[in-house]
Amino acid sequence: MQKRILDSLINGYLSFFDILRSYNINLAVVNHLSSNILGMVYKTKRQNYVIVLNGNINYETQCKVFLHELYHIENHMPSMGYCIGLDMQHLSFEKNSDVRIKA
Amino acid sequence: MNDTFGKRFKSLRIEKGITQDELVKQFNEKYFYNFTKSSISMYENDKQVPEVDVLKKWAEFFQVGLDFLLGNSDIRNPYENHERISESISDDKELLEFWEVLKEREDLQLMFKQTKNMSPKDIRQIIKIIKAIEDEEDAQN
Numbered sequence: 001m002q003k004r005i006l007d008s009l010i011n012g013y014l015s016f017f018d019i020l021r022s023y024n025i026n027l028a029v030v031n032h033l034s035s036n037i038l039g040m041v042y043k044t045k046r047q048n049y050v051i052v053l054n055g056n057i058n059y060e061t062q063c064k065v066f067l068h069e070l071y072h073i074e075n076h077m078p079s080m081g082y083c084i085g086l087d088m089q090h091l092s093f094e095k096n097s098d099v100r101i102k103a
Numbered sequence: 104m105n106d107t108f109g110k111r112f113k114s115l116r117i118e119k120g121i122t123q124d125e126l127v128k129q130f131n132e133k134y135f136y137n138f139t140k141s142s143i144s145m146y147e148n149d150k151q152v153p154e155v156d157v158l159k160k161w162a163e164f165f166q167v168g169l170d171f172l173l174g175n176s177d178i179r180n181p182y183e184n185h186e187r188i189s190e191s192i193s194d195d196k197e198l199l200e201f202w203e204v205l206k207e208r209e210d211l212q213l214m215f216k217q218t219k220n221m222s223p224k225d226i227r228q229i230i231k232i233i234k235a236i237e238d239e240e241d242a243q244n
Contacts, residue, residue: 028232036220036221037218037228038216041214042233042236045237046240065216079175082170082182082210084185084206085178085213085215086184086187086221
């Protein structure tokens with residue numbers, strides 16, 4: 001499923017906003033973000049999720065990062081407590097979110 | 104997605120390099136309990152989970168967060184980044200004040216997709232973005 005959505009995003013059949021319309025999620029594309037940070041997801045004090053994408057990375061990577069963050073929102077964040085995930089790139093659930101998108 | 108409580112508990116004990124006997128002895132001495140080796144065995148085999156007050160002591164003993172100990176999160180200690188963030192924005196009073204309030208939110212959730220460990224400059228940028236998101240949401244409501 002994730003792979004089909006990814007292909008549709010890359011091929012332009014779907015936009016980020018088509019997907020976000022189904023959820024209560026906002027999207028921000030930030031152009032001056034450090035190249036070390038591909039994206040992030042944050043839950044605001046009003047309980048809205050915001051996905052932030054690095055505007056300087058290529059569109060295909062943006063699509064992958066977008067689905068990666070969406071996967072966190074759907075599968076990890078509802079059951080997680082307090083979380084500030086700096087330097088999470090080596091954690092298994094980060095890798096797991098990538099694997100799901102590739103599958 | 105994560106380990107069970109028993110698996111986490113066992114791996115934390117092994118990380119300390121001690122036997123079940125040594126673990127229960129250290130824990131009982133520190134917190135004045137009378138647990139036995141069989142309790143540890145029950146925990147490690149997922150046959151029993153301690154009561155909440157005891158669970159909190161185990162988290163303190165292993166110096167990990169409760170969610171990590173229970174296998175609900177891969178983040179070992181969600182509070183360990185506080186100081187690092189504060190240091191990264193220490194020369195910006197407004198940002199620091201924002202962060203001091205933000206970090207106290209019990210439902211704070213913030214996760215990144217990154218390629219390298221974050222520098223202080225990266226951290227500052229992130230806190231600025233979060234502040235902008237919150238400011239915009241405040242303005243809309």
